[in-house]
Amino acid sequence: MLTSAERPVSDLGEDDLVLPFAVTPLDIRGRVVRLGPSVDRILKQHGYPDAVSRLVGEAAALTALLGSALKIEGRFQLQTKTDGVVDMLVVDFDAPDRLRAFARFDAERLATVGARQAPAELLGHGHLALTIDQGADMSRYQGVVPLEGQGLEAAAHQYFAQSEQIPTLVRLAVAQNVTGAGTDWRAGGLLAQFLPESEDRRRQVDLDPGDAPEGFVRAAPDDDSWSEAKALAATAEDHELVDPTLSSERLLFRLFHERGVRVFEPQPLRDACRCSQERIAGMLRSFSRTERQDMIGPDGRIGVTCEFCGTHRAFDPADFDPLQ
Known part of the structure; x- marks a missing residue:
């Protein structure tokens, strides 16, 4: 059953929103983001090639998922610096709702390697920095993840495993001309985190292998609830994350209806620059x-x-x- 203590369940697909949710029986909390006109305007004002637009769209969705955790004020920034075709990518989220982005790329290299390259291939090798700045009275935090040919989804998983040590699943999707009515861009994402009250249940595998032979990787068994939550969340398909006719509530119902999912007040998003x-x-x-x-x-x-x-x-x- 899908319930909300704060608003009626919606069947209407709404864009430019972050919807928080919780699956209490599985100790899961998360967010779903849908970007429509906001990401479309960001991408079109720069006139990026399609391959670059897809990468920027993924980054915008990931930034919205992570930045929307800021409650009142502050700034969250995603930035990459690499040796890839897209050598720099920056997305800013200014709480509570402003999103902006740009990418720097080598047009000649893009033409050489092919415009249909996957986003991960455009990034190449370098690093991804995630920065949280909550104002002058708060300490600035930055987490850095090496980029070694993986995409933003994999890099986000690595960030949470190493920096936050919170079991996390991230799904990202970008699409163009979904409805067939034009060339509008859309992006979507899902973040699910395992947050039980017991710290022992959320503990990650010890990164130090001790006296194990070189190259040995020790895998920690997943908590049963987290294993189930991951399996359910992973069934979300790309087209579901960007479908303008499918509400975020109904998507969550598809994923977690057997366990029950609760949604909370949605957070609107808009494309807006802080320059003046x-x-x-x-x-x-x-x-x-x-x-x-x-x-x-x-x-x-x-x-x-x-x-x-x-x-x-x-x-x-x-x-x-x-x-x-």
Whole structure:
């Protein structure tokens, strides 16, 4: 049975929402994210090739799943730096609801390797950094995961196993032109975590193999509840995560109806950049007069274009150095 103490169950597929849920009999808590117009606008404003758009869409869905855990304020950032075709990928989530993203890629290399490469193949080797910044009064936290040819799903699993030590399953999906009515992009994701009250039940395998022979990998048996939860959650198919006619509630019902799943108040999302005239002006004031002189263009103004939203702003150098 699917229940919610805070709102009626919906059969309507809604976009740009994160829906928290819990499967109490299995000690599972998680979130489902559906991105529609927000991720479509992010991808279209950059005009990325399809292969790059799919990678950015996956990153946006993963960032929304993780960043939405921030309760009131703060910033969550996903960033990759690699030797791949996409050598940099940045997605910001500003609590409670703002999402923005951009990718830097080598168009010539992409043309050489083929535009149909899987997202993991575009990343190559390097690292993935996940940063949580909850403001000046809180410590900044960053977890780093090596990227060695795996995709974002696998990297997320590695992050939770090593940094958070919480048994976690992540599913990500991206699709284009799902309804056949256009080229709109969609992205979706599912995160399920095993959070029993007993710490012993959620304990991960000891990473130190002790006196075992080199190369030996010791596997810890899964808790029965977590094994069942993983098996159920893993049945979520890509098309279900992006289907605009399937509500997140009904998806959760399909996965966990035998055990019972409870949903909570959904969290809306929107694509929005934090850049502004005032922010950029403040950034320019942090440079020396000589540095600003080097930024002046042929038109006699300092031009700055935001990498995230593409907005171009021009500034009069005299606003910073009135005596020049």
